[in-house]
Amino acid sequence: MEVVEMERPHPGRNEVLVRMKACGICGTDQHIYHGHPGSAEVLPPMILGHECSGLVVEVGEGVRNLKAGDRVAIDPNIYCGECEYCRRGDPHLCENLEAIGVTRNGGMAEFAAVPAANCYPLPDEISDEEGALIEPLGCVLHGLKKINLFPGMSVLIVGGGFIGQLFLQLLKRWGASPAVVSEPVVEKHPLLRSLGADRVVAPGDLPGDELFDVVIxxxxxxxxxxxxxxxAKKGGQILLFGVSDPNLEISVSPYQIFSKELKISGSFINPYTHQEAISLVKQGAVRTAPLISHRFALEEVPTVMARYPTLKVAKGIINISP
Incomplete structure (x- = not known):
């Protein structure tokens, strides 16, 4: 990656030009940086950044619901509306999926032209940084909908990083009890407890016979x-949310799935969950600002991306425009 001067983009029909204010660094950005696909195949050169918020500064022809001066959070995913999956109501599985920061230039820049339909107005109660984190919260909301969760169900969250911290807040709001988080970095344990975890343990410290209704x-x-x-208990539910290397394989006993009647789900991106996520942050039902561990300037991004694993970033935000 490198920082370069580029010509300011112009919004096309049904697009707006956004002066970016904040952009989150996602684990998927690291996958792309190391040559793996994101939500779709990436063809460099590409400006990354799909967790972003900013200020509308220009509107293209045909835009009716936005104007210059509007603050917005951006849903990066663009669906074709015509393929089998879009027409059956699963647009996130779109065969022709495009995404801001993946297949078209994204939020790690001062300006980006984006479809007006992908912009969600931000209320004054939500900061630019919180606005950038609406996208990952929307992804977590989509994952949560894959689970049949009832008050009193026991839940294990494997991984207490940023995504685990979002899941924890939502699960406690839905009545999970107990909610246990397995996280190796002890520095994260106090924050996890403050977010509602009933117990926080290091991997390997759970009793060998302790099982859960839901494992995320x-x-x-x-x-x-x-x-x-x-x-997972008998009849348990497993949600595989973490993004793995595309070539990774795991060892699982089919008999265990059969005999326990396990329900296994994946969760991919965030179809139309932005409005819900904005509402939750506005109400204070989910806190995102305390989860930010690092803040960077745009000029620092190439160095940061190269050194990301060594920086011990829980959640990094790029502050772009003053």
Whole structure:
């Protein structure tokens, strides 16, 4: 990656030009940086950044519901509306999926032209940084809808990073009890407790016979996914949310799935959950600002992306325009 001067883009029909204010660095950005696909195949050169918020500064022809001066959070995913999956109501599985920061230039820049339909007005109660984090919260909301959760169900969250912290807040709001988080970085444990975790443990410290109604895997590693299967009760539900290497394979006993009647779900992106996510943050039902561990300037991004694993970033935000 490098920082370069580019010509300011112009909004096309049904697009707006957004002066970016804040952009989150996602684990998927790291996957793309190391040559893996994001939500779709990436063809460099590409400006990354799909967790972003900003200020509308220009509107293209045909835009009716936005004007210059509007603050917006941006849903990066653009669906074709014509393929089999879009027409059956599963647009996130779109065969022709495009995404801001993946297949077209995204939020790690001062300006980006984006479809007006992908912009959600931000209320004054939500900061630019919180607005950038609406996208990952929307992804977590989509994952939560894959689970049949009832008050009193026991839940294990494998991985207490940013995504695990969002899941924890929503699960406690839905009545999960107990909510246990497995997280190896002890510095994260106090924050997890403050967000409502009934217990926070290091991997390997759970009693061998402790099982859960719901297990949510937020890491994407072989050992953590296999642990998720070991920790599910009979009739348990497993949500595989963490993004793994595309070539990773895990060892799972089909007999265990059969004999326990396990329900296993994946969760991909965030179809139309932005408005719900904005409402939750506005109400204070989900807190995102305390989860930000690092803030960077745009000029720092190439160095930050190269050193990301060594920086121990829980959640990084790029502050772009003054």
């Amino acid at each position: 895997e937020c890491v994407g590693r072989k050992e953590s996914m296999e642990e998720a299967f070991r920790r």
